[in-house]
Amino acid sequence: MSKTTIINLLSTAILLCGTMSVQAETLRGTVKDAVTGEALIGATVKIAELENAAAVADMDGNFTIKISKGGRYTIETNYIGYEPSVMKEILISGPKEVVLEIALRENSTELKEVVVKPRVNKEATVNPSVLTGGVMLSMEEASRFAGGYNDPARLVMSFAGVSGDAGGSGLSIHGNAPERMQYRIEGVEVFTPNHFNDMWNAGYGLVSGMNSNVIANSDFFTSTFNANYNNALSGVFDVKMRSGNNSKHENILQIGTVSEELTLEGPISRKNNSSYIINYRYGFTSLVDKLGLVDTEGSHLGFQDFSVKLNFPTKRAGTFSIFGLGLFDTNHDDPLKIEDAHSVYDASNNDSKLTQILAGASHKIHFNNKWTWRTTVAYNMQHLKSNMHYYGFARTENGTIKQPLAYEDPNNPNSKMYPYSQQQMNEDRLVFNTELSKQVTSKWLTQFGGEYSHRFFNLYYRSHDKLYDTVNPMTEYTKMKDNTGLANLFWHNIFNLSDKFSLSAGISGNYFLLSKDLSIEPRVSFKWEPNEKNSFSMGYGLHSMIEKLDAYFYRDGNDRLVNKDLGLTKAHHLHATYMHKFNSNLTLRVNAFYEYGFDTPVGINGSTYCVTNRYYNYTDEPLVNKGNTRNYGGDITLEHYMSHGFFGQTNFSLYKAEYRGQDKVWRNQLYDRGFMFKILAGKEWMIGKNVLNVSAKYSIQGGLRYTPVDVDQMRARVNMGIIDDDPIYKEGEEFTKRFDPTGVVDLTISYKINKRKVSHTIAFEGLNVLGAKVPQYQRFDLGTRDVRIDDGGIAFPNIFYRLDF
Structure with a gap:
C-alpha cells in the first residue's frame, strides 16, 4: 500500500468523524447449539445492566441490540432445554460492531424442580466435550493483557x-x-x-x-x-x-x-x-x-x-x-x-x-x-x-x-x-x-x-x-526427497450422568506409514x-x-x-x-x-x-x-x-x-x-x-x-x-x-x-x-x-x- 493511499484513508476517516451523526453502539451475533451448530430460533439475549436492551434470535439464530451508551456489559442468553449462558464484561464501545457467537449446551438435567446453573464465559473450553486439561483463550484479552501483543x-x-x-x-x-x-x-x-x-x-x-x-x-x-x-x-x-x-x-x-x-x-x-x-x-x-x-x-x-x-x-x-x-x-x-x-x-x-x-x-x-x-x-x-x-x-x-x-x-x-x-x-x-x-x-x-x-x-x-x-x-548428514503419511482415527464420548457428574471416554489410533508403527x-x-x-x-x-x-x-x-x-x-x-x-x-x-x-x-x-x-x-x-x-x-x-x-x-x-x-x-x-x-x-x-x-x-x-x-x-x-x-x-x-x-x-x-x-x-x-x-x-x-x-x-x-x- 502506498503512502498516498494511507494518507487518503486517514483523511477520509477523519472527515467522517466530523460529518456523520452520532450512532448507537451495536451488539449483534448468533445463538447456536454448541455441539451441532444449529441455530436456536427464539433464544432470548439481553444486556443485564440495561432496561429494554434485549432481542430474540430469528430463523437463522441472529439477533441485534442497539444501545445508546457504550461500556462493558453482561450478556445473558436463555433457551428452553439449554443451560443459560452468561458472558461478562463484554466491551460495547465505538463504531465497530460487537459480534458474538453464543454457543449453548443442551441441559442434561431432567425437567424437575432444579435450578439450572448458568455457564459463565472463561469457565469452559470452546470444545464442549472437554472436562479437564484445557482452558479457553479469549482473543479480547490479547489486546489488553500486558505481553499479549495481539499475539x-x-x-x-x-x-x-x-x-x-x-x-x-x-x-x-x-x-x-x-x-x-x-x-x-x-x-x-x-x-x-x-x-x-x-x-x-x-x-x-x-x-x-x-x-x-x-x-x-x-x-x-x-x-x-x-x-x-x-x-x-x-x-x-x-x-x-x-x-x-x-x-x-x-x-x-x-x-x-x-x-x-x-x-x-x-x-x-x-x-x-x-x-x-x-x-x-x-x-x-x-x-x-x-x-x-x-x-x-x-x-x-x-x-x-x-x-x-x-x-x-x-x-x-x-x-x-x-x-x-x-x-x-x-x-x-x-x-x-x-x-x-x-x-x-x-x-x-x-x-x-x-x-x-x-x-x-x-x-x-x-x-x-x-x-x-x-x-x-x-x-x-x-x-x-x-x-x-x-x-x-x-x-x-x-x-x-x-x-x-x-x-x-x-x-x-x-x-x-x-x-x-x-x-x-x-x-x-x-x-x-x-x-x-x-x-x-x-x-x-x-x-x-x-x-x-x-x-x-x-x-x-x-x-x-x-x-x-x-x-x-561438506559432510551430508541428511539428504532425502520422498513422501510418507500419518493417519489417525478416533471415537470419543461424553456422558452427563447427572447435574454434578460427567464422564468423558474415547480411544484413538495413530499410524505412521514410514515406520509402520501403530499406537492404540x-x-x-x-x-x-x-x-x-x-x-x-x-x-x-x-x-x-x-x-x-x-x-x-x-x-x-x-x-x-x-x-x-x-x-x-x-x-x-x-x-x-x-x-x-x-x-x-x-x-x-x-x-x-x-x-x-x-x-x-x-x-x-x-x-x-x-x-x-x-x-x-x-x-x-x-x-x-x-x-x-x-x-x-x-x-x-x-x-x-x-x-x-x-x-x-x-x-x-x-x-x-x-x-x-x-x-x-x-x-x-x-x-x-x-x-x-x-x-x-x-x-x-x-x-x-x-x-x-x-x-x-x-x-x-x-x-x-x-x-x-x-x-x-x-x-x-x-x-x-x-x-x-x-x-x-x-x-x-x-x-x-x-x-x-x-x-x-x-x-x-x-x-x-x-x-x-x-x-x-x-x-x-x-x-x-x-x-x-x-x-x-x-x-x-x-x-x-x-x-x-x-x-x-x-x-x-x-x-x-x-x-x-
Whole structure:
C-alpha cells in the first residue's frame, strides 16, 4: 500500500468523524447449539445492566441490540432445554460492531424442580466435550493483557505451567520442548505458525503469524487431550478463525514501530449472510533497530503475513468456508565488527529464508436428527533454506589467535568468509480431516472421525566437520526427497450422568506409514461438581507423536539411513484439577500432573542425547526408541475476571522434567526450569465514550539447563590452533547446571478515542520493557580464554496508532 493511499484513508476517516451523526453502539451475533451448530430460533439475549436492551434470535439464530451508551456489559442468553449462558464484561464501545457467537449446551438435567446453573464465559473450553486439561483463550484479552501483543502465542505465556522466552514465541509446557506441542487451525494440524519458526531453534519463532484480529476464541490444552487430538505430547493449541461481519463493512489500519497492518471485513452477500475477513501485516524490525528501540545484534529480520477467511452459509447445504494463512520471513547479518568478535559464534553469518502457506476449505452441516458433519481439506507447506558462513580468524605464526580478529573486508583480498553449513527443509502436506458428532440424548454426546496427512519432503543438511575447512567437501548428514503419511482415527464420548457428574471416554489410533508403527491410545476423564463453588476433574491419556522428518533421514559415516525405522514417541498423561469459585469473578485453580514418556528416541554408543532436549533445527546423530522421560509437578492459579474495569491473575508452577537414555541414568531435561511465577494486573477506565487501559505483567522463571564447557580442554585445543564450532563439554555433567532465574516486565498502555464513525487508538506495548537479559548459552571466549554467558532476551517495544472505521 502506498503512502498516498494511507494518507487518503486517514483523511477520509477523519472527515467522517466530523460529518456523520452520532450512532448507537451495536451488539449483534448468533445463538447456536454448541455441539451441532444449529441455530436456536427464539433464544432470548439481553444486556443485564440495561432496561429494554434485549432481542430474540430469528430463523437463522441472529439477533441485534442497539444501545445508546457504550461500556462493558453482561450478556445473558436463555433457551428452553439449554443451560443459560452468561458472558461478562463484554466491551460495547465505538463504531465497530460487537459480534458474538453464543454457543449453548443442551441441559442434561431432567425437567424437575432444579435450578439450572448458568455457564459463565472463561469457565469452559470452546470444545464442549472437554472436562479437564484445557482452558479457553479469549482473543479480547490479547489486546489488553500486558505481553499479549495481539499475539495468541504470547497470551498463552500468561497461563500456569507454560514458559516462554523474552525473545520468542516458543511454548514449553511443564518442561517439554516447544516442538512437542501441536497447533491446529480450523480443525487440521499445521506447522508451528510462528515467524522464523525452525530457522534457528526447533519450534520457536519471534512472533506468531496468527493475529488476534482474525482469530476467534480458541482452546489451549496442557494435558490429557481428548481422543480427537493426536500427534502431540505436551499440548495442543486449537485455533479457530472468526468469520467476518456479514452485515457491515469494517476496516482496521494500524501503523507501528514493529509492523503495519490492514484488516478488512464485511458481507459478500447480505442476503445469504456470507462474509469475508482479510488481514495483511508487514513487519520490519530494522526500523526499531535504527531508532534505537531494540538491539537486533546485527541481524536484519523481515517478516510479512496474511490471513483470510471466506464464509458461505446456505439454507440447506450447510456452511462452506475457505481459509488461508501465509508467513514470509528473511534474515541476513551485518558484516562482523572486529570489536564484537570474542567467540567463534560471533564470527558467524546467517542468510535464511522461510515460507509458510496454509490454504484450506471446510464444510459443516447439521441434520434434523442432531447429527453434525464437518470436513476440512487443506494444503500446508513450510520451506526453509539457510546458509551459514564464518569469518576468518587471523593467527600468529605459532597458530594462536591474535587480536583483533580478521573479517570480510572488500578492500582486503586476504580476508574472506568460509562456508560452514547449508540447509534446506522443505515439507508439503495434504491434509484431510473429518468429524461426525451426534447428541444421542441430552446425556450422551458421541464424536468420531479422523485425519490423514500425506507429507512430501525434500530435505538436506550438510556441514563441514571443522571450521575453515577449504580442502574437504561438506559432510551430508541428511539428504532425502520422498513422501510418507500419518493417519489417525478416533471415537470419543461424553456422558452427563447427572447435574454434578460427567464422564468423558474415547480411544484413538495413530499410524505412521514410514515406520509402520501403530499406537492404540485410550483417553478417559471425569468432572465432579458437588456444588456451585467447587469442582474436581481428573483425566488419563496415552499420547504419541512423530518426530520432525529430518530426524528419520540422518545418514551415518557409511551413508546409511540408520534412523528410518524410528517409531512413534509415546507418553502416559495423568492430570487432576481442583477449582474453587470464591465468587462470580474470583477463581482458584489447582493442577497436578504426571507424564511418563517411553519409546523416546535417544543416542547410541554412549551418547546422552535425547530428542526431548532438541534445541536446534537439525538432527545429526543415530537414534533408537529406547529412552524415557518424566515430567511431574503442580500449578496454582488465582484469577480475577474483569469486573468494574479491574482484571488480574497470579500463578505459580513447581515441576521437574527428566530423561534417561540407554544407560538408564535419569538426567535433567534442557527445559527443566524448575519453577515459574507470574502476576498480571490491569485496569480499564471508561472516560466518556473513550477507553483507557493499563496493564502490567511480571514473570520470573528458572533458567534453561546446560552442560558446562570443559575450559581446560578448550584452552589446550585453541593453543594448538584448533578452532571449530563444537565446544568440549564435561563428561558426566550433562544438564547439571541451570542458568540464573530471569524476571521480565511487560507493559501495555492504550487509549481509544471513539468518534461518530471512527475510533482512534494510541498504544504502547512493551515486551521486556526493562531489558532484562535472559541467559541462553554458555560459550568459550577466545579473547579471555574462559567461558562466558550469552544472553537471548531482547526488549521489544511497539508504539502504534490504530484506526477502526
